[in-house]
Amino acid sequence: MKFPHWLNVAASAVVAAVLPACDGINMLELKPGQSTQAEVRQRMGEPTTIHWNDDGTATWEYNRQPSGIHCYMISFNTAQVMTRIEQVLNDQTYGKIMPGLSKDDVRRLLGAPAKKTVFKNLNEEVWEWRIEGMPPTEETYFLVHFDMSHGAVKKTSKLIQPRG
Numbered sequence: 001m002k003f004p005h006w007l008n009v010a011a012s013a014v015v016a017a018v019l020p021a022c023d024g025i026n027m028l029e030l031k032p033g034q035s036t037q038a039e040v041r042q043r044m045g046e047p048t049t050i051h052w053n054d055d056g057t058a059t060w061e062y063n064r065q066p067s068g069i070h071c072y073m074i075s076f077n078t079a080q081v082m083t084r085i086e087q088v089l090n091d092q093t094y095g096k097i098m099p100g101l102s103k104d105d106v107r108r109l110l111g112a113p114a115k116k117t118v119f120k121n122l123n124e125e126v127w128e129w130r131i132e133g134m135p136p137t138e139e140t141y142f143l144v145h146f147d148m149s150h151g152a153v154k155k156t157s158k159l160i161q162p163r164g
Contacts, residue, residue, distance in 0.1 A: 027085065030074075035082040040074055047074075051108055057083075059108075066114035069132045073111070089131050089142070094156065097144055101153040103127075106144055113144075123148045128159075139163050 026043040029035075040060065041047075047060035055078075062072040075084040093109055106127065113127035125146045133140025141159040146152065 027072075030082060030085055032082050032084055037076055037080040037082075040082060044072075044074075048112065061111050063111040065112060065129060067130075069130055071111035071129075089129055094142055097153060097156050099153050099155065103146060103151060106153065110142075110144075114141075118148070120148075124154065131158075133160060137163055 029043060030040060037058075037060075044062055048063040049061040051059040051061060051073075053059060053075075057075065057077055059073050059075045062074065064070045064072075069089060070087050071089050073084075073086050073088050074082060075086075077083050088110055096109055097106060110129060114130050115128040117126050117128070118124070119126065125148055127144045127146070129142045131140050131142045138160050139162075141161075143157045143159060145154045145157065147154040
């Protein structure tokens with residue numbers, strides 16, 4: 001059954017409005033130094049990815065791509081108590097993406113991209129994250145361009161386009 005376009009747009013708007021609200025409520029309840037992995041899992045569900053750090057601690061990734069504009073990294077100490085919660089799709093983190101970084105480094109900083117595209121004619125693989133932008137009538141994306149000959153970051157860019 002095919003739904004009218006307006007119904008698909010309305011349903012997408014409702015989902016986009018409700019999911020961030022749930023995250024916002026859950027984030028207020030999580031307390032660094034107090035909340036445990038079990039509490040985080042109960043409130044946030046299963047993480048998208050678990051990153052193991054060199055010191056034996058873990059960072060859980062809660063990625064809201066491709067429809068959302070957030071990626072939360074929640075870090076725990078060895079006693080499984082939350083030490084930090086951070087929404088990483090922001091200007092401060094984008095500034096850490098420098099030429100020469102590996103794909104793994106970028107993945108750890110920004111979370112999984114919404115989309116990956118290969119441009120053979122440019123010898124580039126481009127990773128794309130949908131991010132918060134202004135005005136709300138436009139969609140904004142943060143892009144990381146990797147040189148396919150060595151796999152490291154070549155440059156970053158932003159793309160802004162009208163919604164629709």
